[in-house]
Amino acid sequence: MLTPTPRLRSVAGFGLRLKRALVRDISKPRSPSLPPHLLTTDPEDILGDPDIQLVVEVMGGETPAAAYIRRAVSQGKHVVTANKEVMAKHGPELISLAADKKVNLLFEAAVGGGIPIIGPLTKDLLANEISSIHAIINGTTNYILTRMAGEGISFSEALKEAQELGYAEADPTNDVEGIDAAYKLAVLASMAFHTRVHADDVYREGISRLEAKDFLYARELGYAIKLLAIGRGGGDSVQLRVHPTLVPQDHMLAKVDGVFNAVEVEGDLIGRVLFHGRGAGREPTSSAVLGDVVEVARRIRSGSEPAPTLELEASRTVLPMSGLTSKYYLRLNVADTPGVLAQIAGIFGDLNISIASVLQKDVDPATQTAEIVVTTHPASEEAMQRSLALIEGLGAVRRINNMVRIEDWPVT
């Protein structure tokens, strides 16, 4: 991937020379293969070599990558990284270190694979005050959700399929629990809202509670279900969350299927703009990494300083989830007896939650149970959580199967 090609030479303005590659195991076969003298297992061969101007970090994970990047930047080396975890946990510190050292630290590949999104946020869209981000930025979960919606299969079946296809790892926790998406949202939000966001600032729910019937009911109500990463900025605060979300079927994000990613950005001038493409994989990641490499090379050639770094303001307040206002989708298993709905409606009414629709499903004469699907008008998350606790205590309620937030922003 980093072998200098004629195309790279042409767009960079000069040939790039690969001096060293840090690997764990020199004897492992690689494609494309590299001459053995370029390989090393000692990071000092790179970080301590004053001849090396640019370090590309694609090892992933926080440790030791964060320390390597910090060291490289401190030594005055430009860095191009694909590391979302490092940027989500140490981004603001590293960005400001790079500005001090007058080197470039570029990380387009950290979010959305090869989809240009960091570039547009930090350059093309700079004149905008960004108010929101809605993103599908984990291909593994989007593949799983697409299969559950399309084939009516269970979460575990879809996960198994994704693992067999190489879309999901043996331990899928990072993807299915939304950890990977939260890292990426932290990076996006830092750039979009010009503030210091840490991975821990992002509220997070995974997709494993979803069942095939949730997709059926959602469709009946006019929605798709996606794992959305949502960031909103307003005044001095930001709201950051990753969770399964009901998305209106006619919205472009509802149409993002399989392993594709998409990021929708809303700004005061641009309105809504959406970026869609392959969010992972060897080639798309190469596209983003090499795009950054070319940018650094061009700056080195023209003797120009690094692009001005965004001033990341001291953290805006991260709003707690309890302060959220949202619509909700609720699926409950209840005794099929008169009056259950009245009890539930009573609890909602007391807490100022207004019901938008009720569907009664799967009446089972044998167990005398039924499934009720309720959607609400915008309500406070705090009230919704309190109502769930009360509803769970009702004698006629067997089980709260699922609660999914609805994001119902207008299409225009």
Place this chain on the structure above:
Amino acid sequence: MLTPTPRLRSVAGFGLRLKRALVRDISKPRSPSLPPHLLTTDPEDILGDPDIQLVVEVMGGETPAAAYIRRAVSQGKHVVTANKEVMAKHGPELISLAADKKVNLLFEAAVGGGIPIIGPLTKDLLANEISSIHAIINGTTNYILTRMAGEGISFSEALKEAQELGYAEADPTNDVEGIDAAYKLAVLASMAFHTRVHADDVYREGISRLEAKDFLYARELGYAIKLLAIGRGGGDSVQLRVHPTLVPQDHMLAKVDGVFNAVEVEGDLIGRVLFHGRGAGREPTSSAVLGDVVEVARRIRSGSEPAPTLELEASRTVLPMSGLTSKYYLRLNVADTPGVLAQIAGIFGDLNISIASVLQKDVDPATQTAEIVVTTHPASEEAMQRSLALIEGLGAVRRINNMVRIEDWPVT
């Protein structure tokens, strides 16, 4: 729009001062209003003022804008323009002049309104060899087509509606004949394929021949109808065309509705990436223009040279339409008598055109006519044009109502 705002000051790194605005009529009320001493009707007050570092051109049209831009660049002024016609007709010359004069000539607003597309093509996606562009880059026609598809209304009804809403001009020729889209495609193709494309290199067909029933039949066949701007680059040639196109319903471009624009770019690394947003209007255009202004301001501040200009190679060969291979949709009015289809199939067979599907529609016992809708497998445009001439000569064929090309590229 160009009043320096705190936001612009913050992202540019310093305050921008608006020195002069060239207008046709000083007495005309403006919003936001400008102090009268900033207004002038004499271009020399701007082009001849050595204090002015940056000229923003948003007047539109080829004359006198092209001359003004040329003059400004020659005087060593940076230029930001939203002018697709100038860039489609004089872009390569002006870009190379700007490189000689070491000034920036930026034109993000010329294509796709505020959607970042020139930026990604010339920066983020540079490591890619771009093979194709598929774009919906005229909001007026996309609005008209969306209304025809959704409401079953005629072209003239939809056009009238678009005019009433201010989406179409009193003389809609530039939009409905694809001239505006051809300008934008010429600019996109120059940047994507690193070559000199002129507006006249683009083959062009407008949308006025489409009828409501074409949308019905297309939907039955699994397609939407869009005015696509298509560019393909391969080897030493390019193929450039703007025409109504049948697009598979499950493709993202089929889902771009109303006045929205979208550009899909395919590269060897990135695969397909799509940019979607508002392609016109005051605010989106401001987003792009001001993004470019900020970029110039940052470069001035950091004392850095203009970004390296793309080397636009001497023109690649523009392939003639006769060399195109495409699938086709054909709607014919024929006598409702046995043997007509056999005659048509015979002509196709002789010319090596293979039929994919046939629908018989609207049999009218009174006039003894029927409508036949034929789609083909990939065939040569030259053969298709010859077959149309022969089919038109058949006694049983009353009228060839429409021929629309089908673009059936895979979704993945």
